[in-house]
Amino acid sequence: MAKILIGKYEATIYPEGEGYTGAISLGFGPDGKRQRLKRKGRTKAMVKDKLIKAVRDLEAGITASENYTVRDAVNDWLAKGLKGRSENTVTKLRILAETHVIPKLGKIKLQQLRADHVDEWLDELAERLATSTLREVHSVLKRAIRQAQARDQVLRNVAELVTTPTGADGQPSKALTRQQAEAVLKAAEPSELYAYVVISLTTGIRTEEARALRWDHVVAWIPKLKKWQPVTEVGFNHKRFAIYVWRADRVGSDTKTRKSRRTLELPTLAAQALRQHHARQAASKLKAGEAWKDHNLVFCTSVGSPLDAANVRRSFRRITKNAGIGTKWRPRELRHSFVSILSDQGVPIETIADLVGHAGTSVTETVYRHQLRPVITKGAHTMNTVFGDRRRVESE
Template identity: 80%
Template sequence: MAKILIGKYEATIYPEGDGFTGAVSLGFAPDGKRRRLKRKGKTKTQVKDKLIKAVKDLEAGVTASENYTVRDAVNDWLSKGLKGRSEATITKQRILAETHVISKLGKTTLQDLRADHVDEWLDELSSGLATRTLRDVHSVLKRAIRQAQVRDKVVRNVAELVTTPTGKDGRPSKALTRKQAESVLKAAESSELHAYVVISLTTGVRTEEARALRWDHVVAWLPASKTWRPVTEVGFKHKRFAIYVWRADRVGGDTKTRKSRRTLELPVLAAQSLKQHHARQAAHKLTAGGAWQEHNLAFCRSDGTPLDAGSVRRAFRKVTNAAGVGTDWTPRELRHSFVSIMSEQGVPIETIADLVGHAGTSVTEEVYRHQLKPVITKGAHTMNIIFGGKPSR
């Protein structure tokens, strides 16, 4: 059992079982026990190479064992790297991780994972996943390895050295035509979702912003004092109304970005629908009695509790089906429709970007490139013209 030097460490390689074992002496632990780093292999050369790599990792501060796998890294990230995220986000990330990352790469040790492995894995997935999903899956691996780097489990993040390929075409978002929008508004009149649909279509708010809208953020203009006051204080007997889009159904309750915080004047149709909705909600409160849970939400369940995205999607499909435009629509496409209708009416892209809460026109152009038309010439005023009502003054 000859002794050799690997870097500054003394090591030995000796026969064991069907192969060889190598051990590097790392001195003594505080409790007096000898510290040794071991690696196994079929040949002495293989073991020596493993010991050299292990010593390099040790000197670089890497603490992971040679058995620490991609599965371990991903599971560690799922348990420690998603703190503060919503339950829905955690569930989504876990499904992506288990379905596409762990099942394909999970058995590979993290230190053996190479950029070529990641490339081949993504190429295989690209035939079955949309580009957006492919990016999300790639992100799971990158973030899991990034966390492993922070914890000294690996030196390089090979997933960040690879470009996400293009996946298969996903379902493109679409927009209602003006005629379809009128049909949807008409069909929504008999739905509990009526005001939700009207607000979403005529102001372009995100669906998570609509779900989080509170009654004290629905405001009326008082000409005498030249101030906006909540309808919870001054009621609906006024001419002009607006909504404070300051919250969203997201972790922390804030809007998507700081620029997304905005105040939007309401078209007459939207203000009327909210007034009617407020009266219906008051009736629901009386019916629910002690079962009512007060959250001050403009849009909620019949007991006052918050709406979830799934229930809104299902109710909206019923509306679009009744409108004769089919069921292949999602609530977020009301926002796309808002952008499209605004663009068709000649509203400048700069104004549209402000209305939908984008930091600049480049985001609007990228996200809504299919809905934007060549433009020349404002929110509530334009919608009043399209869907009836008198322009605000």
């Protein structure tokens, strides 16, 4: 058994199996047991090189096993690095990791991961993923390695050294024409998602804001009191209604920005849809009995729990299919349609920015540039003009 000195550590290299094993004594642990670091290889030279690297890592404070892989780092991050994040966010990040990161990079030892590995991986993904998705996937790897760094599992974060390439062209958001919007509203009437579609189309709220809307944030105007009161206290037997968009389907239930906290008066069609939806939900609550989970949500499942975004997307695709416009539509495009319809009706861009909760017109112009017309009255008044005669036309 050969003894050698590596740095300040005494090491031994000895035959074992079909190769050699090297061991470094690290003294005794708190439990009194001897601590040893081992490395294996086919030749003594290979084992010695591995021991030298292990000593360098020890002196740099790196504590990870040489077998600690990218998969281990990503799984550790998913398990420990997402505290306080919503269930939807954790699920999304897990899917990105298990679909795009682990299959290609998972088996690589974390300490052996190089910038070239990351570059090649991203270039391959760029051929089929949109740039925004590519950035999210790259971020998963960077954040996983960053956590490993903080826990002395690796010395540097090679994923931080690589620039995210431009991905494939993503699917651009589009807007319904007025005729398509009419068809969607018609097709949605038998659906439990009808009020959701009407509210989203006629107020422009985000899908995450719609899913988080509570009944105590649906309010009616009481002329005698000269103030808005929750419909949970005063009911629906009033003329004017509004919604407080103060919450969102995100951690802490906060809206996207402070500017996103806004009060929107409802057009008549939306108020009628909410009135009918409230009655339908009361019947569902009665039917569910003790199984009902009361979250006071306007839009929820048949037992009162929050709606899942994926289920909303599937239900909306059925509606657009029945409307005769195909299935390549997403709920968020109701918001784009709101902007487009207001713009067509001559609503100023400053007003549109306020209605959709943007901090300024630049965001509106950038995100919704394809939906804006050269010339752009307020949301509820305009939507009453656009959709207010819909029932009368159908009855003629």
